[in-house]
Amino acid sequence: MENSKKASFFKQVYRVVGAIPPGRVLTYGQIATLVGAPYLARQVGWAMHGCPLGLPWQRVVGAGGRLLTRSPNPPGGSLQQRQLLEQEGVLFVGERVDMSRHQFVPSKGFLKNRKRSFPGPQ
DNA sequence: GCCATGGCTAGTA
DNA sequence: GCCATGGCTAGTA
Numbered sequence: 001m002e003n004s005k006k007a008s009f010f011k012q013v014y015r016v017v018g019a020i021p022p023g024r025v026l027t028y029g030q031i032a033t034l035v036g037a038p039y040l041a042r043q044v045g046w047a048m049h050g051c052p053l054g055l056p057w058q059r060v061v062g063a064g065g066r067l068l069t070r071s072p073n074p075p076g077g078s079l080q081q082r083q084l085l086e087q088e089g090v091l092f093v094g095e096r097v098d099m100s101r102h103q104f105v106p107s108k109g110f111l112k113n114r115k116r117s118f119p120g121p122q
Numbered sequence: 123g124c125c126a127t128g129g130c131t132a133g134t135a
Numbered sequence: 136g137c138c139a140t141g142g143c144t145a146g147t148a
Contacts, residue, residue: 001129010135028140042128045139050134060139068139078139 001043009035013047018117020059022088024104025097027063034106049073056120058084059104065097084121 001009012035020026026034028048029041037043044060045068051057058081062068067078074080082092091098107113 003135006131007135014135032140040128041140042138043140046129046131047135048139049132051139052134057139062139063141066140070139073139081139 009037009040009043010047010050012036013044014052014055015111017048017051017055017057017060018119019106019111019114020056020104021118022056022059023090023102025059025061025065025085025090025099025102026104026106027061029063030104031060034111053122054119056118057081058120061097065093065099065103067095067097 013031016026016031016034027041028044029038031044032038032041048057048060057074061081067081069078069081071077076083085097086092090102097103
């Protein structure tokens with residue numbers, strides 16, 4: 001991917017992450033689709049390595065509600081992610097987020113129309 | 123649990 | 136080769 005395009009891809013990813021409400025989650029694939037590159041789910045994962053402080057990184061999960069984070073980034077890996085999500089009232093089924101209850105389904109054009117963003121920890 | 127997949131980077135876009 | 140992804144065979148009571 002071209003450099004300028006890559007930069008905007010990252011920025012768009014962070015913008016989407018900042019717009020996930022508390023208690024809701026988005027998958028890597030959903031985010032890739034929302035920024036117009038449905039096949040770049042893995043690159044969303046890479047972008048999350050460089051997730052700026054203050055974004056609710058814990059609200060990004062794998063397909064089916066799987067938690068895929070590994071220490072040391074974030075420090076506590078999936079365990080810390082689960083704790084942060086549970087603090088917002090997110091329920092789990094086994095090791096997975098209960099997606100039927102918590103998957104965020106953005107309205108069309110939600111990025112353009114959103115009134116606010118939703119900060120994470122830190 | 124396995125494998126096809128995209129991009130190529132290890133700092134913070 | 137590496138990875139914070141996603142989708143899900145085939146044989147079967």
